[in-house]
Amino acid sequence: MSTVFTKIINKEIPATILYEDELSIAILDIAPVNKGHSLVIAKEEIPTTDQCPDELLAHLMRVVRRLDMRMRERFNIEATNIIINNGKAAGQEVPHLHIHIIPRAADDGKTITMPKCRYGEGELEHYRNELSLDNLAD
Numbered sequence: 001m002s003t004v005f006t007k008i009i010n011k012e013i014p015a016t017i018l019y020e021d022e023l024s025i026a027i028l029d030i031a032p033v034n035k036g037h038s039l040v041i042a043k044e045e046i047p048t049t050d051q052c053p054d055e056l057l058a059h060l061m062r063v064v065r066r067l068d069m070r071m072r073e074r075f076n077i078e079a080t081n082i083i084i085n086n087g088k089a090a091g092q093e094v095p096h097l098h099i100h101i102i103p104r105a106a107d108d109g110k111t112i113t114m115p116k117c118r119y120g121e122g123e124l125e126h127y128r129n130e131l132s133l134d135n136l137a138d
């Protein structure tokens with residue numbers, strides 16, 4: 001199923017394009033948290049990072065970093081949130097891998113609230129056992 005971002009990539013619907021190459025496109029988010037809020041989108045129609053080759057993810061992050069730097073420079077931005085909603089349960093509305101860059105200021109009145117929990121007895125070890133990476137080859 002074609003996503004709204006595929007339609008933008010194929011120029012079937014308009015978008016404010018900030019950058020484009022063979023692997024990625026960067027656009028202004030149509031409903032920004034703060035003005036300048038941008039999206040760096042993989043051209044390949046993959047939903048989440050687990051399906052994204054390392055090289056493509058590295059490329060997307062390279063574009064993100066450049067755009068973040070441009071944002072800071074041109075609008076005197078002091079901070080950004082760089083976010084991937086990596087699947088529907090994590091709030092992803094468009095199932096097509098993209099990275100948000102949201103310009104932030106200390107007094108902008110915007111908050112990201114995620115209530116935190118605590119580990120119970122023995123749970124830290126359990127999670128370490130499950131999540132420890134032996135190497136990056138697999």
Ligand code: AMP
Pocket residue numbers: 004015027028029030031032039084085091092093094095
């Ligand atoms: P997510 O919740 O991470 O999937 O974010 C999807 C983002 O895409 C939202 O912030 C939307 O405002 C944005 N969006 C949806 N449609 C468009 C569009 N046609 N042009 C630009 N941004 C869009």
